[in-house]
Amino acid sequence: MPTDYDDYDPSRCSLDDVCGKLDSIDETLRDTRSGFVGLAWTALLLIAIFVWIPDLWHTKTRYAWSHGVSTDQVIIDKRPKDCDFFHAPIGDKACKYKRQVSTVQVKSEYSATTGAVHYVSYDDGKTWSVDTSVPAMQPQVSISWERVEDQ
Numbered sequence: 001m002p003t004d005y006d007d008y009d010p011s012r013c014s015l016d017d018v019c020g021k022l023d024s025i026d027e028t029l030r031d032t033r034s035g036f037v038g039l040a041w042t043a044l045l046l047i048a049i050f051v052w053i054p055d056l057w058h059t060k061t062r063y064a065w066s067h068g069v070s071t072d073q074v075i076i077d078k079r080p081k082d083c084d085f086f087h088a089p090i091g092d093k094a095c096k097y098k099r100q101v102s103t104v105q106v107k108s109e110y111s112a113t114t115g116a117v118h119y120v121s122y123d124d125g126k127t128w129s130v131d132t133s134v135p136a137m138q139p140q141v142s143i144s145w146e147r148v149e150d151q
Contacts, residue, residue, distance in 0.1 A: 074141045
């Protein structure tokens with residue numbers, strides 16, 4: 001079985017040929033390395049996006065838009081860090097925090113006998129009570145965190 005070395009004739013090979021071949025090998029290795037680095041950066045970017053997408057989605061602007069209030073009326077508590085993997089002591093804590101969304105809804109009715117009456121609901125409009133607070137309650141969206149233990 002013939003190989004590449006069977007045709008080797010040292011008199012036909014020059015130092016320039018060897019240098020050219022080494023340059024070709026070096027260029028190939030550089031291309032491979034840069035491709036790997038690009039792939040590694042892409043993987044890190046994708047991981048970061050998937051980790052942060054929930055936080056990007058659950059913003060004051062989104063809640064204000066979906067509940068018909070201004071961003072000043074949206075209150076988002078900071079997520080506790082004690083279940084995070086890198087929080088001391090480092091490791092799995094067998095817990096996580098679940099987002100809890102609660103709303104305060106208000107409505108006003110006017111009657112000729114009683115005037116304006118303000119109502120408030122703390123359970124998504126299922127039950128309403130007369131708002132006697134001064135000043136009257138404003139619509140509000142609150143996001144808090146509930147600790148959930150892993151099973």
